[in-house]
Amino acid sequence: MANQEVVFPPDMGATAAMAPGSSCRALFACTSLRSPYRVLPGVDDEYRARPPCATSWVVEAIRASSPARSPAVDEYAAWTRRHPSALGSFEEIAAAAEGKQVVVFMDYDGTLSPIVADPDMAFMTDEMRAAVRDVAKHFPAAIVTGRCVEKVYSFVGLSELYYAGSHGMDIKGPTSNEEDATAAAVLLQPAREFLPVIAEAYEALVEKTKGTPGARVENNKFCLSVHFRCVDEKRWSSLAEQVKTVLRDYPDLKLTEGRKVLEVRPCIMWDKGKAVEFLLQSLGFDGRSDVLPVYLGDDRTDEDAFKYYI
Numbered sequence: 271m272a273n274q275e276v277v278f279p280p281d282m283g284a285t286a287a288m289a290p291g292s293s294c295r296a297l298f299a300c301t302s303l304r305s306p307y308r309v310l311p312g313v314d315d316e317y318r319a320r321p322p323c324a325t326s327w328v329v330e331a332i333r334a335s336s337p338a339r340s341p342a343v344d345e346y347a348a349w350t351r352r353h354p355s356a357l358g359s360f361e362e363i364a365a366a367a368e369g370k371q372v373v374v375f376m377d378y379d380g381t382l383s384p385i386v387a388d389p390d391m392a393f394m395t396d397e398m399r400a401a402v403r404d405v406a407k408h409f410p411a412a413i414v415t416g417r418c419v420e421k422v423y424s425f426v427g428l429s430e431l432y433y434a435g436s437h438g439m440d441i442k443g444p445t446s447n448e449e450d451a452t453a454a455a456v457l458l459q460p461a462r463e464f465l466p467v468i469a470e471a472y473e474a475l476v477e478k479t480k481g482t483p484g485a486r487v488e489n490n491k492f493c494l495s496v497h498f499r500c501v502d503e504k505r506w507s508s509l510a511e512q513v514k515t516v517l518r519d520y521p522d523l524k525l526t527e528g529r530k531v532l533e534v535r536p537c538i539m540w541d542k543g544k545a546v547e548f549l550l551q552s553l554g555f556d557g558r559s560d561v562l563p564v565y566l567g568d569d570r571t572d573e574d575a576f577k578y579y580i
């Protein structure tokens with residue numbers, strides 16, 4: 271960092287200049303300050319020579335008094351510059367949607383529902399449900415999730431949506447039967463032949479991980495989730511080892527990672543991006559310049575869908 275020194279107004283002590291709870295020293299607005307300035311020892315002559323209200327040195331001093339940044343923070347800042355907040359750019363998005371058919375894809379966990387310790391308790395709020403219902407009134411809309419369709423339907427409960435469960439490996443259309451998600455027409459199940467092997471691997475994973483406190487295996491029908499959110503961090507690598515050991519017997523399955531979860535899936539070239547592509551094609555929207563697909567997601571697996579748009 272260039273310069274950590276700070277200029278204080280004459281009657282202000284160094285303790286008053288410390289931001290509470292922060293190791294970085296505060297800078298005070300120059301317009302309200304009177305000369306002469308008390309310059310703390312170590313301040314560059316370059317700073318002393320500048321008139322107190324010259325904005326360039328204020329900016330420099332703000333920079334200099336910023337907390338130390340770690341490479342990870344810098345990397346994140348660079349990432350957010352390349353991927354600005356969609357909410358912050360809402361006007362721009364609305365302008366881009368002008369005259370276009372919008373199609374909305376929504377991830378479930380962490381996007382429509384809060385992340386919670388117990389995967390069976392990840393309920394969405396009634397307010398969120400009403401918002402999703404509203405979206406579906408205006409645009410074709412789909413839930414794209416790692417969960418199995420039946421489970422996510424029990425949370426969302428909206429029969430007017432498309433559902434792409436098991437990371438897009440179980441795609442169902444809207445149904446008029448609100449009580450029964452299985453009544454919805456199956457549009458695609460590209461990993462059907464893997465059902466027996468997934469069921470067997472589920473049993474093996476439950477057995478192998480049962481000695482790890484907090485570990486939990488969730489059966490998502492065409493894929494499996496091994497949760498480690500409630501596992502002591504010291505045991506994470508041994509749990510990962512247990513999962514890899516089981517998978518050695520199942521060469522047709524592969525391992526990916528989500529939010530504190532290891533995902534076991536069939537080795538096929540299929541993901542949320544492919545599901546989005548399939549749905550757009552089925553709706554007759556694929557490749558059309560008058561269609562604007564919008565995808566809301568928070569997890570690594572959603573990046574497969576983001577890649578489809580790029």
Ligand SMILES: O=P(O)(O)OC[C@H]1O[C@H](O[C@H]2O[C@H](CO)[C@@H](O)[C@H](O)[C@H]2O)[C@H](O)[C@@H](O)[C@@H]1O
Nearest residue numbers: 378379385386387389392415416495499529531
């Ligand atoms: O594609 P998604 O809808 O985001 O589903 C991905 C996984 O989400 C769930 O796990 C995550 O949410 C849980 C509840 O908040 C949390 O406990 C867990 O740590 C998260 O990874 C779901 O349980 C998995 O089956 C999904 O694959």
